[in-house]
Amino acid sequence: MSFDNRIIFAPATMVGESGITVIRLSGKDTFSLISNCLSKSYAEFLPANVDHYTSHTTHHGYLFSGVDFIDEVVVTFFKAPNSYTGEDVAEISTHGGSYIYRKVSDLLMKLGAFHAEPGEFSKRAYLNGKMDLAQAEAVADLIKAKTDQANKLALQQLTGKFSGKIKELREDLINYCSLLELELDFSEEGIDLVEKDVLLEKVNKLITKFQSLTQSYESGKIIKNGVNLAITGRPNVGKSSIFNYFLDENRAIVSDIPGTTRDYLEEPLIMGGIQFNLVDTAGIRETKDVIEKEGVRRSKVKIEEADIVLEVDDVTNSDITVEAFSETDNSGKTIKVINKIDLMPDTFNAALAVSAKSGEKMDVLEDAIIAKAKELISKNSQSDVIITNERHRDCLLKSCEYLVNAREQIEKGGGNELISFEIRAAMDSISEIIGKTANVDILNNIFTRFCIGK
Amino acid sequence: MNQNNKHFDIIVVGAGHAGIEAAWTASRMGCTVGMVTMDLDAIGRMSCNPAIGGTAKGHLVKEIDALGGVMGRIADDSGIQFRLLNKSKGPAIWSPRCQSDRDLYSKVAKEYILSCPNISLIQDTVDELVRDSNGNISGIKTSLGYEISCKAVIITSGTFLNAIMHMGHQQNEGGRYGEQSAKGLSNYLLNQGFKTARLKTGTPPRLQLDTIDFSVTSEQPGDDNPTPFSVFTSGNFPALPQISCYLTYTNQETHNILRTGFDDSPMFTGRITGAGPRYCPSIEDKIFRFADKLRHQIFLEPEGIASNVVYMNGFSSSLPENIQYAALKTIPGLEKVKMMRAGYAVEYDFLPTYQTNLTLETKLIPGLYVAGQINGTSGYEEAAAQGLIAGINAALKIKGEEPFILKRSEAYIGVLIDDLINKIPEEPYRIFTSCAEYRLILRQDNADRRLMKYGHKYGLIPDDIYNNTLAKEALINEGINFFKSNFAGPKDINGYLESVNASPLKQSDQLAQIVKRNEVKLSDFLAIPYFTDNALIQKIRQSEIIMDQIEIEMRYEGYIVRQAEQVEAFNKMESVEIPEIFDFNKIKSLSTEGREKLNKVRPRSIGQASRIAGVSPSDASILSIYIKG
Numbered sequence A: 001m002s003f004d005n006r007i008i009f010a011p012a013t014m015v016g017e018s019g020i021t022v023i024r025l026s027g028k029d030t031f032s033l034i035s036n037c038l039s040k041s042y043a044e045f046l047p048a049n050v051d052h053y054t055s056h057t058t059h060h061g062y063l064f065s066g067v068d069f070i071d072e073v074v075v076t077f078f079k080a081p082n083s084y085t086g087e088d089v090a091e092i093s094t095h096g097g098s099y100i101y102r103k104v105s106d107l108l109m110k111l112g113a114f115h116a117e118p119g120e121f122s123k124r125a126y127l128n129g130k131m132d133l134a135q136a137e138a139v140a141d142l143i144k145a146k147t148d149q150a151n152k153l154a155l156q157q158l159t160g161k162f163s164g165k166i167k168e169l170r171e172d173l174i175n176y177c178s179l180l181e182l183e184l185d186f187s188e189e190g191i192d193l194v195e196k197d198v199l200l201e202k203v204n205k206l207i208t209k210f211q212s213l214t215q216s217y218e219s220g221k222i223i224k225n226g227v228n229l230a231i232t233g234r235p236n237v238g239k240s241s242i243f244n245y246f247l248d249e250n251r252a253i254v255s256d257i258p259g260t261t262r263d264y265l266e267e268p269l270i271m272g273g274i275q276f277n278l279v280d281t282a283g284i285r286e287t288k289d290v291i292e293k294e295g296v297r298r299s300k301v302k303i304e305e306a307d308i309v310l311e312v313d314d315v316t317n318s319d320i321t322v323e324a325f326s327e328t329d330n331s332g333k334t335i336k337v338i339n340k341i342d343l344m345p346d347t348f349n350a351a352l353a354v355s356a357k358s359g360e361k362m363d364v365l366e367d368a369i370i371a372k373a374k375e376l377i378s379k380n381s382q383s384d385v386i387i388t389n390e391r392h393r394d395c396l397l398k399s400c401e402y403l404v405n406a407r408e409q410i411e412k413g414g415g416n417e418l419i420s421f422e423i424r425a426a427m428d429s430i431s432e433i434i435g436k437t438a439n440v441d442i443l444n445n446i447f448t449r450f451c452i453g454k
Numbered sequence B: 001m002n003q004n005n006k007h008f009d010i011i012v013v014g015a016g017h018a019g020i021e022a023a024w025t026a027s028r029m030g031c032t033v034g035m036v037t038m039d040l041d042a043i044g045r046m047s048c049n050p051a052i053g054g055t056a057k058g059h060l061v062k063e064i065d066a067l068g069g070v071m072g073r074i075a076d077d078s079g080i081q082f083r084l085l086n087k088s089k090g091p092a093i094w095s096p097r098c099q100s101d102r103d104l105y106s107k108v109a110k111e112y113i114l115s116c117p118n119i120s121l122i123q124d125t126v127d128e129l130v131r132d133s134n135g136n137i138s139g140i141k142t143s144l145g146y147e148i149s150c151k152a153v154i155i156t157s158g159t160f161l162n163a164i165m166h167m168g169h170q171q172n173e174g175g176r177y178g179e180q181s182a183k184g185l186s187n188y189l190l191n192q193g194f195k196t197a198r199l200k201t202g203t204p205p206r207l208q209l210d211t212i213d214f215s216v217t218s219e220q221p222g223d224d225n226p227t228p229f230s231v232f233t234s235g236n237f238p239a240l241p242q243i244s245c246y247l248t249y250t251n252q253e254t255h256n257i258l259r260t261g262f263d264d265s266p267m268f269t270g271r272i273t274g275a276g277p278r279y280c281p282s283i284e285d286k287i288f289r290f291a292d293k294l295r296h297q298i299f300l301e302p303e304g305i306a307s308n309v310v311y312m313n314g315f316s317s318s319l320p321e322n323i324q325y326a327a328l329k330t331i332p333g334l335e336k337v338k339m340m341r342a343g344y345a346v347e348y349d350f351l352p353t354y355q356t357n358l359t360l361e362t363k364l365i366p367g368l369y370v371a372g373q374i375n376g377t378s379g380y381e382e383a384a385a386q387g388l389i390a391g392i393n394a395a396l397k398i399k400g401e402e403p404f405i406l407k408r409s410e411a412y413i414g415v416l417i418d419d420l421i422n423k424i425p426e427e428p429y430r431i432f433t434s435c436a437e438y439r440l441i442l443r444q445d446n447a448d449r450r451l452m453k454y455g456h457k458y459g460l461i462p463d464d465i466y467n468n469t470l471a472k473e474a475l476i477n478e479g480i481n482f483f484k485s486n487f488a489g490p491k492d493i494n495g496y497l498e499s500v501n502a503s504p505l506k507q508s509d510q511l512a513q514i515v516k517r518n519e520v521k522l523s524d525f526l527a528i529p530y531f532t533d534n535a536l537i538q539k540i541r542q543s544e545i546i547m548d549q550i551e552i553e554m555r556y557e558g559y560i561v562r563q564a565e566q567v568e569a570f571n572k573m574e575s576v577e578i579p580e581i582f583d584f585n586k587i588k589s590l591s592t593e594g595r596e597k598l599n600k601v602r603p604r605s606i607g608q609a610s611r612i613a614g615v616s617p618s619d620a621s622i623l624s625i626y627i628k629g
């Protein structure tokens, strides 16, 4: 529960062998807590009168636990409500190292502060109205972001760019709804009403806008959660070897016994600045072994879910010729690879013929994978904002559905009250992302835009 | 009458549209009512437009009627033009409206009041209320020096509290042309700790009928076969001869003349501080804000059968009289017109409704109810709806019974009062269909089916009328079930389908599917020989009303189902209760504004909290996390 006055703290930087460690505190009595341990003097504990400090200023001083000197520090003060959490916040920069951190942490607890739970700072920020739900969700993403792009997306959401986009869409819906309501509530007012084709054209534009944002989730999801890259192929072609090669470790058991990998294995991996989830699957084959059978089933699911499928074969398969292989179509989500070229040096010269054992041409394969991932990401990010959150996507999808209903109504000559019903339903759906639209918003819009009143 | 030793259960202050419904319902529920008003000749006076109903307002009138109020009956008895507005749109938007004979309306209203043996009419001005040692209402004090005791007071003082009328630089005290302002009551309420604020409204000039050239205007007749507002109206309807209204337009010259008065406008110069209604702006406001509009429509509405007065709808103004007159003479048809009275604006005190419960009882003084324009609304229908709710609740309280609150999902009246309590008004509140999120089910045509059960329960609707509604309901449902469970084949009905240019059937189809088709008009369809021997259908055919209901319900069916789902979700939020004594201050994480508004309004459910203006979605979610634990 955060409906309390507890002071919480947590390291805001990684604790370890670094120059400094920043410890953040938040809560109503943060400043008096600091007063009880911050001294202006090195020689003895002379409490600093922190309450008088102006917000957003940084002060040098010495931390004391009772009479014991702990560290020379710099403290930055943020007064409520102008802080990250909306409460009084202090950030203490101590010297680096886990030993000092432990000392400071003990001191803060002694003075009545509590270790923050994961996400507690953001939760307080949300509860204090410092950010909306979408922004709070972004903080979690930001902390988890492993790649530059994921980081950018989380930032985009945090800075409100995403909320801004949703507000823009809501504004569009309100404007649209006003046109409909105008005719319903004010048809006696002698105002030029909107023609059916205009309504149709506008709703089509809205649908396109909503769809392209919804679509961007395909990119967003990949950037945020990583590209699912599944390695498939017959048993024993070297799937696990390729898997291990990319991971740079012997994660999967490699043997010459077909069916060694029974369940799939999944590991995160960053290549070319993109996050991947590399999946090694059980070779697909008919088998009587119940365990392997289940492994094959699970592998099939993984292949289904994969964004990119690496389909592996090896040079020992006599069905494959260099010519035929060179013509394989890699435009879908599949990349075909021939492994074990070390067994036939100089005979198999196709581009994606590699050796997981010797590492030969593995860089070419890596480039091909990265290129395909980039293609995937850019394909779905026509919109200037990319959504990364499944909940947001679902809300937008629902809105789209209602907009399509609205279009149907217009086409079959349905009344404005029915079209409006759909538009309002669409509004309700996106309001789950950033908050409600009230009837007064629609009326206000009408009053400012149209001359109403007899 | 010696009012000195008089005692009433309820005293109603004011005999306007709110006061009438309040007194009527309370007296019908068995209470003795003292109705104190400043002018006994102004009972139910129409301060402004001589018309009842209109978009969304017509819904209110039908609901008032279904609950046993009198507005619909008075309107039916005094109407000189009836129209169902928006007939070209969906049935949810259809709205009945009538043009009234202004004097007759007032006269009929007075007759209804006089017909109640429980109501005593008193001409006086209420200056103060009396409270007992517990702070509850125990009586009133009047200007003439009387003190009358009672158990509850309903204030329906309209625009009269500290009212000032403006016209150009002229300012006069008064709530309505020729009537006084009530000053004592407002001050009393302030002293008791109430907050008041200012609003303004305006009215257009009145013209002399026989000086207007109607030949250059376009005539707007009423409906050929009008239907009454009220379930009580039967027999000879309409009772009065019907008249037309006339449409004309302003032009650039009109606008230019009006502009010369802007410097003298009490609005533009800031002498009026109260906010006026944006949906009903003055003509100067329209010209100022929508400068590129070349003309504005003006309806010329006769004020009665025998009246020589014409109401100039669309030309409300508080500019100096000479400018109004010069400007209106540039309008086609009005070149030689005589202006009988200039337009003016009136500014008045209202009690912002966060001080009131959903029963319209004030939070500060138990037993004190407020209804009508004093609550920041505008319009006769809005006032009447509140008067009815306040009257019923005051009576229920005296009888020690549970209060009566209509939900947003049940009635426009519910929407109106919920909006009033939760949205702190920045302008006079008027009802619109877009205020009602459940408008596909809150139709004017089914007001009786929705609400009569309450009217009957409180003794405001007699058994015979209620039984008619129950029988109607049963027949509608029987009809709908029949169409859903029976099929017709090509040879049965293709003849009819072809005659209305609808695509014929290839195989047999559910009757419901056929009824839903746009080309099919139920009354014609049921007249085909195929149904001749069907007793149920023949019974249904006897009533236009029943056929209409079936048609509407079936056409809207998919939407009605979805709307019902929305209502269910809404009710879920409404049922998460906030304890009456809940301390919003202990939730530190609420936004400052949110906490302030929650403290002001003191919502009783999470649903209500989320509708309060100033309570953000995050405040609502914090509150709900907190309440649900």
Ligand SMILES: Cc1cc2nc3c(=O)[nH]c(=O)nc-3n(C[C@H](O)[C@H](O)[C@H](O)COP(=O)(O)OP(=O)(O)OC[C@H]3O[C@@H](n4cnc5c(N)ncnc54)[C@H](O)[C@@H]3O)c2cc1C
Binding pocket: B013, B014, B015, B016, B017, B018, B019, B036, B037, B038, B039, B042, B043, B045, B046, B047, B048, B049, B124, B125, B126, B127, B156, B157, B158, B159, B160, B161, B175, B176, B182, B185, B201, B202, B203, B280, B344, B345, B346, B371, B372, B373, B374, B377, B378, B379, B380, B383, B384
């Ligand atoms: C100039 C003007 C223009 C308007 N224009 C419009 C418009 O354009 N559109 C629209 O929808 N509505 C308009 N209205 C509003 C509409 O007339 C009112 O909303 C409606 O009449 C309010 O009904 P009510 O019952 O609350 O009060 P009213 O009908 O105003 O009745 C108030 C009653 O209270 C009595 N009263 C007041 N104080 C006391 C007291 N202390 N003691 C005893 N009796 C008291 C009065 O005598 C009167 O009988 C206008 C009103 C005015 C005055």
Ligand SMILES: Nc1nc2c(ncn2[C@@H]2O[C@H](COP(=O)(O)OP(=O)(O)O)[C@@H](O)[C@H]2O)c(=O)[nH]1
Binding pocket: A234, A235, A236, A237, A238, A239, A240, A241, A242, A253, A254, A255, A256, A257, A258, A259, A260, A261, A283, A339, A340, A341, A342, A343, A354, A355, A356, A357, A358
């Ligand atoms: N010569 C050669 N052998 C390989 C290569 N890659 C894998 N192998 C061998 O092939 C066998 C099967 O490899 P594994 O990765 O387990 O195949 P999987 O069943 O597809 O996962 C093992 O004995 C590997 O050592 C390669 O590039 N060259």
Ligand SMILES: [Mg+2]
Binding pocket: A239, A240, A241, A252, A253, A260, A261, A281, A282, A283
């Ligand atoms: Mg393997």
